[in-house]
Amino acid sequence: MKTVQAIKKPNESFVLQNPVPLNEPLVLVFGNRYMLENEQIYDEVKALFPNGHIVFGTTSGEIIDDKVLDGTVVLTAIEFEKSFVLVKRCNVNDFQNDDEKLGERLIAEFPKEDLKHLFVISEGSTVNGSALIEGLEHLKNTSFGLSGGLCGDDDRFERTLASYNENPKEGEIIAIGFYGDSLEITSSNFGGWTTFGPERIVTKSEGNLLYELDGKPALDLYKKYLGEKAVELPKSALLYPLSVKATEDSEPLVRTILNIDEVENTMTLAGDVPEGSRVQLMMSSIDDIANGASRAAELAMDGRTNSPELALLISCIGRKLVMDQRTEEEIEEVKAVIGNNTVISGFYSYGEMAPFSGQDSCKLHNQTMTITLFSE
Known part of the structure; x- marks a missing residue:
């Protein structure tokens, strides 16, 4: 697995932190809604990764390494050397807001053989996350894992945007399928409320x-x-x-x-x-939330064979409001558990998707730290 990360601040270009050539990478772009409304944002990322699978999602705060940023765009590009990804999208407006039916249609587009995990980045303004998960898991007894989150819009609750290989727009739900025997993917969540x-x-x-x-x-x-x-x-x-x-x-x-x-x-x-x-x-406290993040990391690491190379963190805007100036402490707690060699990316959201510990079925959560760990 090879990765490249970058940060874009207002009125500036992306600054690549560790540039290396990547072949058909998955490019995850999480950012402030105002910045992702810029009509040039897709072309700018496309210029950096011409053959990339580019997925956008708006946030209530951006996570990169052990930092929490606001009003920026963070980018993580991943080349999987022994496995591959398949990305599909649907829009809630095409299904008369029947989110369960949308989930059923979305999962039908993924071949099930060798599907290890489905990571979902969903619009967060109107979607019923529970119904979406019901649709994605309607076949029951599925062998793949499921995690992800709902996009955010800081604490404005005005509109959220997402997209795949185009400029971000409203109503989009993006699903990323991870395929390959070499992949080890684990996920968990914990609150602290x-x-x-x-x-x-x-x-x-x-x-x-x-x-x-x-x-x-x-x-x-x-x-x-x-x-x-x-x-x-x-x-x-x-x-x-x-x-x-x-x-x-x-x-x-x-x-x-x-x-x-x-x-x-x-x-x-x-x-x-x-x-x-x-x-x-x-209700919760700063210490309870930080301890909850640490517990989420411990659950994600439990039983893993390999050390994680990539961690996608989705935490809730409510946790960020409680933590305020100390928000980064919960990211630091996660990093202390998963190790310094793990590339970390993610965002603060309007909802998180992950199974309870020891269970296969995914649930829609709020106010949790949700962690998905990858290695190949």
């Missing part, structure tokens, strides 16, 4: 749209908890996500709010909130 306050029952919901808790309008109840911070919704919701337990025995999933509808008194979450679920508010 704790519940507080009374447990409520979801009495009315539809997919990822939450109407009522305990028979009362969910948005009104949530605003009551937030108090004066309610005027900052949906941004302030990132500091107080919901823990969702679909059944008594199920693992709790963390859900943050993507949008609110003042007229309908509803909240749109990043993933499903089934009726009958039990929900509680959550």
Whole structure:
């Protein structure tokens, strides 16, 4: 595996950190939404890697090595020497916002023989990540792993962009298939958030749209908890996500709010909130988040045969808001576990995709550090 990384700052060109020739590399470009709206961005990357498979995604912060940047573009180009990648795309507008059907169509485009892993970079403004995963895994008993994340737009929640081999645009969902016997790919996630306050029952919901808790309008109840911070919704919701337990025995999933509808008194979450679920508010601290990142790295390393050569980190914008000036500490915690020889890239997101430890089925998470490790 060969890699090249680069950083682009506003009104500057990409600065390559370790330039070496690459043949048909996978080029992952994560960046600030305003910078990826520049009509020249694809041509600029294409000039650097003429035969590359170029994938874009907007962020709520860019990760490169042990650094967290804002308002930049980070690029990681990877040449796999013993394996290969296949990249496919779909747009939510072509499926009448039926995200499960989109997932089914997307996975149908990938040959299953030797498919080791599917890494997804999805638009993050409207997608129901739970439904998307259901579609991608609808065949069940699949032998490949699945991880990835939803694009971000800082804390603006205006629009997110992604693309494959073209300028970034809205509604795109990109899937990258990794093929080859020589590949070892592991993924994990961990949060570090704790519940507080009374447990409520979801009495009315539809997919990822939450109407009522305990028979009362969910948005009104949530605003009551937030108090004066309610005027900052949906941004302030990132500091107080919901823990969702679909059944008594199920693992709790963390859900943050993507949008609110003042007229309908509803909240749109990043993933499903089934009726009958039990929900509680959550909060966290800087130390809890840093420790959670370290635990995520330990889970990703557990049972690996080879040392990782590449790590893709997707962490949540909510974690970044809590960490503030100390955000890089969670990246440093990951690096301390996976080693200094691992190339690190990634971004802060509106949602993360990974299985729980010891499980095969992928889930949509919020407020977690999600890590995917690669070696060949």
